[in-house]
Amino acid sequence: MSTPGEPVPPIASARLDLVSLPVAFMEAVLAGETAAAEAILGSRIPEGWSDTVSDLFRYRLGQLKSDPTQLQWLARAMVLRDRDRTVIGHIGFHGPPDERGMVEVGYTVMPDYRRQGYAREAVLALFDWAGREHGITLFRASVGPWNEPSLGLVRSLGFQQTGVQWDDVDGEELVFEVVIPRPGAAAG
Numbered sequence: 001m002s003t004p005g006e007p008v009p010p011i012a013s014a015r016l017d018l019v020s021l022p023v024a025f026m027e028a029v030l031a032g033e034t035a036a037a038e039a040i041l042g043s044r045i046p047e048g049w050s051d052t053v054s055d056l057f058r059y060r061l062g063q064l065k066s067d068p069t070q071l072q073w074l075a076r077a078m079v080l081r082d083r084d085r086t087v088i089g090h091i092g093f094h095g096p097p098d099e100r101g102m103v104e105v106g107y108t109v110m111p112d113y114r115r116q117g118y119a120r121e122a123v124l125a126l127f128d129w130a131g132r133e134h135g136i137t138l139f140r141a142s143v144g145p146w147n148e149p150s151l152g153l154v155r156s157l158g159f160q161q162t163g164v165q166w167d168d169v170d171g172e173e174l175v176f177e178v179v180i181p182r183p184g185a186a187a188g
């Protein structure tokens with residue numbers, strides 16, 4: 001577990017760095033201080049991205065004020081390893097593992113970067129990190145029934161629908177879970 005103030009290392013995939021979003025970064029974004037936010041992250045924030053994360057950041061800041069050690073589990077920027085280190089979306093878990101050892105993933109990719117495999121790459125890298133670093137094998141995703149790209153992604157990763165829930169922001173969501181054994185773990 002991380003401790004307050006301890007840096008959270010990025011998670012690397014083939015084309016992305018999943019960079020943990022510190023409190024100062026989220027506060028700068030919410031204050032409209034894009035240049036300060038870019039300096040904190042060392043990445044370029046594309047036009048319009050800040051507008052898509054304000055509700056999420058307010059919620060995550062509340063979680064972190066309650067328990068700063070949750071930072072490693074929460075929002076991470078999907079940073080493309082291009083010349084500008086462009087932020088193309090965000091990904092993270094909704095919190096640390098629950099009593100079943102389950103974590104729920106959420107992600108968004110900016111429209112210009114969709115349908116290029118970035119969401120899949122980021123999800124797999126995050127799941128690999130959770131399994132390797134924390135022994136997590138049970139993952140959940142909640143997807144709106146209208147969100148065909150995300151439904152396709154979770155189904156392609158072996159998720160099975162386990163229920164339906166209502167989200168005050170997104171409306172009806174289909175709930176999916178999957179067990180992904182850790183590499184090298186004995187099958188049981």
